[in-house]
Amino acid sequence: xxxxxxxxxxxxxxxxxxxxxxxxxxxxxxxxxxxxxxxxxxxxxxxxxxxxxxxxxxxxxxxxxxxxxxxxxxxxxxxxxxxxxxxxxxxxxxxxxxxxxxxxxxxxxxxxxxxxxxxxxxxxxxxxxxxxxxxxxxxxxxxxxxxxxxxxxxxxxxxxxxxxxxxxxxxxxxxxxxxxxxxxxxxxxxxxxxxxxxxxxxxxxxxxxxxxxxxxxxxxxxxxxxxxxxxxxxxxxxxx
Amino acid sequence: xxxxxxxxxxxxxxxxxxxxxxxxxxxxxxxxxxxxxxxxxxxxxxxxxxxxxxxxxxxxxxxxxxxxxxxxxxxxxxxxxxxxxxxxxxxxxxxxxxxxxxxxxxxxxxxxxxxxxxxxxxxxxxxxxxxxxxxxxxxxxxxxxxxxxxxxxxxxxxxxxxxxxxxxxxxxxxxxxxxxxxxxxxxxxxxxxxxxxxxxxxxxxxxxxxxxxxxxxxxxxxxxxxxxxxxxxxxxxxxxxxxxxxxxxxxxxxxxxxxxxxxxxxxxxxxxxxxxxxxxxxxxxxxxxxxxxxxxxxxxxxxxxxxxxxxxxxxxxxxxxxxxxxxxxxxxxxxxxxxxxxxxxxxxxxxxxxxxxxxxxxxxxxxxxxxxxxxxxxxxxxxxxxxxxxxxxxxxxxxxxxxxxxxxxxxxxxxxxxxxxxxxxxxxxxxxxxxxxxxxxxxxxxxxxxxxxxxxxxxxxxxxxxxxxxxxxxxxxxxxxxxxxxx
Numbered sequence: 001x002x003x004x005x006x007x008x009x010x011x012x013x014x015x016x017x018x019x020x021x022x023x024x025x026x027x028x029x030x031x032x033x034x035x036x037x038x039x040x041x042x043x044x045x046x047x048x049x050x051x052x053x054x055x056x057x058x059x060x061x062x063x064x065x066x067x068x069x070x071x072x073x074x075x076x077x078x079x080x081x082x083x084x085x086x087x088x089x090x091x092x093x094x095x096x097x098x099x100x101x102x103x104x105x106x107x108x109x110x111x112x113x114x115x116x117x118x119x120x121x122x123x124x125x126x127x128x129x130x131x132x133x134x135x136x137x138x139x140x141x142x143x144x145x146x147x148x149x150x151x152x153x154x155x156x157x158x159x160x161x162x163x164x165x166x167x168x169x170x171x172x173x174x175x176x177x178x179x180x181x182x183x184x185x186x187x188x189x190x191x192x193x194x195x196x197x198x199x200x201x202x203x204x205x206x207x208x209x210x211x212x213x214x215x216x217x218x219x220x221x222x223x224x225x226x227x228x229x230x231x232x233x234x235x236x237x238x239x240x
Numbered sequence: 241x242x243x244x245x246x247x248x249x250x251x252x253x254x255x256x257x258x259x260x261x262x263x264x265x266x267x268x269x270x271x272x273x274x275x276x277x278x279x280x281x282x283x284x285x286x287x288x289x290x291x292x293x294x295x296x297x298x299x300x301x302x303x304x305x306x307x308x309x310x311x312x313x314x315x316x317x318x319x320x321x322x323x324x325x326x327x328x329x330x331x332x333x334x335x336x337x338x339x340x341x342x343x344x345x346x347x348x349x350x351x352x353x354x355x356x357x358x359x360x361x362x363x364x365x366x367x368x369x370x371x372x373x374x375x376x377x378x379x380x381x382x383x384x385x386x387x388x389x390x391x392x393x394x395x396x397x398x399x400x401x402x403x404x405x406x407x408x409x410x411x412x413x414x415x416x417x418x419x420x421x422x423x424x425x426x427x428x429x430x431x432x433x434x435x436x437x438x439x440x441x442x443x444x445x446x447x448x449x450x451x452x453x454x455x456x457x458x459x460x461x462x463x464x465x466x467x468x469x470x471x472x473x474x475x476x477x478x479x480x481x482x483x484x485x486x487x488x489x490x491x492x493x494x495x496x497x498x499x500x501x502x503x504x505x506x507x508x509x510x511x512x513x514x515x516x517x518x519x520x521x522x523x524x525x526x527x528x529x530x531x532x533x534x535x536x537x538x539x540x541x542x543x544x545x546x547x548x549x550x551x552x553x554x555x556x557x558x559x560x561x562x563x564x565x566x567x568x569x570x571x572x573x574x575x576x577x578x579x580x581x582x583x584x585x586x587x588x589x590x591x592x593x594x595x596x597x598x599x600x601x602x603x604x605x606x607x608x609x610x611x612x613x614x615x616x617x618x619x620x621x622x623x624x625x626x627x628x629x630x631x632x633x634x635x636x637x638x639x640x641x642x643x644x645x646x647x648x649x650x651x652x653x654x655x656x657x658x659x660x661x662x663x664x665x666x667x668x669x670x671x672x673x674x675x676x677x678x679x680x681x682x683x684x685x686x687x688x689x690x691x692x693x694x695x696x697x698x699x700x701x702x703x704x705x706x707x708x709x710x711x712x713x714x715x716x717x718x719x720x721x722x723x724x725x726x727x
Contacts, residue, residue: 050629077635087630091648091723101634104644133725146630153634 001026007056018212031203038209080150084162086142088134095130120148140171160191279320283340285328290495291346297518305495306344349462362460369437372429374448390427420694443692526680540605545612570610579603583675600672619650659716
């Protein structure tokens, strides 16, 4: 479903991605793991062109999104993204946050969009917050709304950029549960995370990145029990 | 030359606007019913009481000594009189192009003018007059030696005062300014025309006047006609009859009354708000003009300022340069200069005779946009960059993102600055009176020059401005609270 070939990204003199090649299958759940500064987030952000790759190609269902002629806005509608800091629209209610893009981008009828939004809010357990403003929500609630907002566009792929890093510890679980149930539903997902337990349980594949390179690409069991590279072993030693 | 050039232009424009704003052209009412009677059109610049002025208290009709004389002469000759109000500087041209049949506008018969028009006999001669405090009067030119003497800039008396030996001159723009300077003792005396002096002393009982001998050659007023006009002889005939019968004196006595008895004064403060009686509706109409003008220029400034701010963050070099240069120029030059330039240069450069109100709205909008573009740019930059990324990730197109996601948040950031700008615009709008827009300030000036009182009208409009600003800030606070409901 996603094909990445020879992807590099350079900020000024700093090469953050040093040639990444990989394939993500439909329905695959990928957890991206690695030390900070290894390029995980940059890699994720390249997948919906929030960062423009310096070299290399990315195709999604055969569409080369790195091709300047591609209508990237259309492709982005199919790729949901959840950010570390939620980025809910503060001047809109929860319901309006969720219905905004379906109505304004997809042209959905407001009534239909609202019905769909309420379904999604029920799914993330926030039915009672539809008319609240984001400032009234806890971090965990905000992140669940953000997930609902992305899902409202009915994406084929979901990208999570450290979705629990900005949360108080007691709120991590409620968000991970939502993501896990999404993974179980067969969504293609890439998740940048520091939650090793979650990665081990929920992911089909672990990508271990270090210094801009995709060092390991293995099953969770294998990665966490017998990492192949010395760098991965050292990393696991530090975090576990 | 009896008059100040620039001021006349401004005042004439006001008078013109007044006619339109308040009553519609006064002269046309009589024109409509003139079927069999022959009609004469008289040009005048109604900004010079008591010769001719707009009667702001009563429907804005044009009244004055010249008007009474003209009415008498034309009725004697069997004509219907129509009055065309125009800028003093345009009167000669109006005669030459046949738009008017004759001109009476306290016009001196100078040699320069005689080359272009014919004049009747003199019907009145203005006298130069010394006005000073009653407590320290000056009666002769000699006594002014070594004194500080005020004059109105560009007036005949201003030129005349140059010849007073030993006197030091202080030239002011307006008659009310002279009064104020006299009252506060900053000048010892003022030299003005007799008609003006009568009004000054009437309105200010503390002031005394002393007429200097009349000089027909210098200050004689006459009726102007197109060259070779057959009317000159018949007008002169009626004029000499009027002089003999005392009709002319009768009319001039009506318009140049003896000084009234001094009014009682309280605590020596020379402020009497009763002079505003009758002018209140006239001044209050200026609120509408001021508000309309502020609204138009604020909206224009906001829209254009937004466009400029988008230029600045567009990342397209030529647009960025343009917006930066624009801001630099409009912030770096005085608003008054921009206003005057736009008003006077537009007709010369484009041939389009830009109305004063439009020129003013344009100047203020353009200027305000320069300031607002910086404010808005700052407001946009202050919106979390994650908002933009979230919108992009959802596939929201740029325009929709800016309008629906970024601007509402930027607006909240900059609302206090926007309110400040509106308050500033509201107050600075008083500058537009310079090009004759009939706003609050202009109307106060009209009342000041009609009543020859310096302070009352100013205090009154200051209070109005203050109330308007209070209303505006209250409204803004409500809006801010509404925008903050999401916090």
